Amino acid sequence: MKTIIVNGTVVDTEPRPHVVPDATVVIEDGVIVSVEPRPDDRAEDRPDDRPDDRAGDSAGGWAGAWEEGTEIIDAAGGIVLPGFVDTHRHVWQSVLRGIAADATLGAYLDLVLGTLTPAFRAEDVYAANLWGAIEALDAGVTTVYDWSHIQLTPGHTDAAVEALRESGLRAVFGYAHRGTGDADRAEDEVRRVRSALLPSDDGLVTPALAAWGPVYGSVEAARADWALARDLGLRLSLHATGAGPVERLHDAGLLGPDVLFVHCNGIPDESLKLVAGSGGTASVAPVVESQMGHGHPETGRLRSSGIATGLGVDTVTDAPGDMFSVMRAAFAAGRAGQAAPELTVSDVLAMATIEGAAAIGMDHRIGSLRPGKQADIVILDAAAPGLAPVHDPVAAIVTAAGTAAVDTVLVGGRVVKRGGRLVGVDMDRARDLAVRTARHVTTQARTTSAR
Incomplete structure (x- = not known):
């Protein structure tokens, strides 16, 4: 099937964010074929016997389409750009929205991981992951790295993956062992996920290993996880702040281009050089890091060190779940006075798209409108209040746009949002499941704590 997006202001992100004026985006079988001048502006390409139906045609001459089965998406008055890439989110926490708004990192860990997590049943994980994935798509986030540390049983794992698949979101499912202790490691489960649940690296949902060590776990556990992941062809991701984590991985010979470091607040300059030299990447969650007290977000230091850096929501327990809020943070x-070179709006949009894709090892498939890539595309309504008039489309996306401006979303060429409304999803059912899950989890946690 062919889809053609016409009449919009196109913003591509490769090699750097830039405006492609008067461009038409052609998609075939879910892949971007071309980004080029509108075909109706090239009369020599139009068959002589084809009626010139441009007059009164808001789609610029494409009404009726040149080929049977072609869908025309009229983006008149809109900004067309690659879908956002969220490089770090705990999707299952969607049902805990705002529950830890004032919490420090320690308080968050005690409440969410210590008290609430044990109350989640497998069906609760399904409901939470479905609702979180829907939230991401609605906001124009087409790819999420789901750092999933809710693997209490194999049923919990199956439910998380099932929900991601059902949602239509492109996702990296980062399997994390059920706890931080060495005894909590479940190599057989990781192998099952790889072989039975997610055997392909080409689908909408692909596997990775979300590792605890050597931050929350031991160096020995880290060695075992790194060996396991590399044996199975899985990329790794870990939370890391301050001195210690990078150095321990370096000493153990575990650094590499397949390792994504999350947060990185306060990591010494020499350690950043080690990460950069290994080809490692980073994810920054500026809203959560600022509010929970991790430290100043390190986007400037990371990027000036030559480390590909993406952006992440992290958790909606105390932060909004959209990339517009994250980009502005x-x-x-x-x-805000860092010694590193100042960020520009172009830098920030790159981190939310192509650089984020590079951080999770997917820039060969997503993150820009380069022909041959998956058609993960967002169309913003540039006439929306608070966004119009648009002088600089890149600046408008980063500094002014919000979720209300997300008109159309495609994932792999499939329309999942049109005219400001999600399609192909039962919103009432998903919302009801999320609300019931939130009620169950919080009630069960209170009951258990009172014993």
């Missing part, structure tokens, strides 16, 4: 933090 990153932009503000990056210009």
Whole structure:
């Protein structure tokens, strides 16, 4: 099937964010074929016997389409750009929205991981992952790295993956062992996920290993996880702040281009050089890091060290779940007196798209409108209040746009949002499941704590 997006202002992100004026995006079988001048502007390409139906045609001459089965998406008055890439989110926490708004990192860990997590049943994980994935798509986030530390049983794992698949979101499912202790490691489960649940690296949902060590676990556990992941062809991701984590991995010979470091607040300059030299990447969650007290978001230091850096929501327990809020937090933090070079809006949009894709090892498939890539595309309504008039489309996306402006979303060429409304999903059912899950989890946790 062919889909053609016409009449929009196109913003591509490769090699750097830039505006492609008067461009038409052609998609075939879910893949971007071309980004080029509108075909109706090239009369020599139009068959002589084809009626010139441009007059009164808001789609610029494409009504009726040149080929049977072609869908025309009229993006008149809109901004067309690659879908956002969220490089770090705990999707299962969607049903805990705002529950830890004032919490420090320690308080969050005690409440969410210590008290609430044990109350989740497998069906609760399904409901939470479905609702979180829907939230991401609605906001124009087409790819999420789901750092999933809710693997209490194999049923919990199956439910998480099932929900991601059902949602239509492109996701990296980062399997994390059920706890931080060496005894909590479940190599057989990781192998089952790889062989039975997610055997392919080409689907919408692909596997990775979300590792605890050597931050929350031992160096020995880290060695075992790294060996396991590399044996199975899985990329790794870990939370890391301050001195210690990078150095321990370096000493153990575990650094590499398949390792994604999350947060990185306060990591010494020499350690950043080690990460950069290994080809490692980073994810920054500026809203959560600022509010929970991790430290100043390190976008400037990371990027000036030559480390591909993406952006992440992290958790909606105390942060919004959209990339617009994250981009603005990153932009503000990056210009708040750091010694590193100031961030520009172009830098920030790159981190939310192509650089984020590079951080999770997917820039060959997503993150830009380069022909041959998956058609993960967002169309913003540039006439929306608070966004119009648009002088600089890149600046408008980063500093002014919000979720209300997300008109159309495609994932792999499939329309999942049209005219400001999600399609192909039962919103009432998903919302009801999320609300019931939130009620069960919080009630069960209170009951258990009172014993």
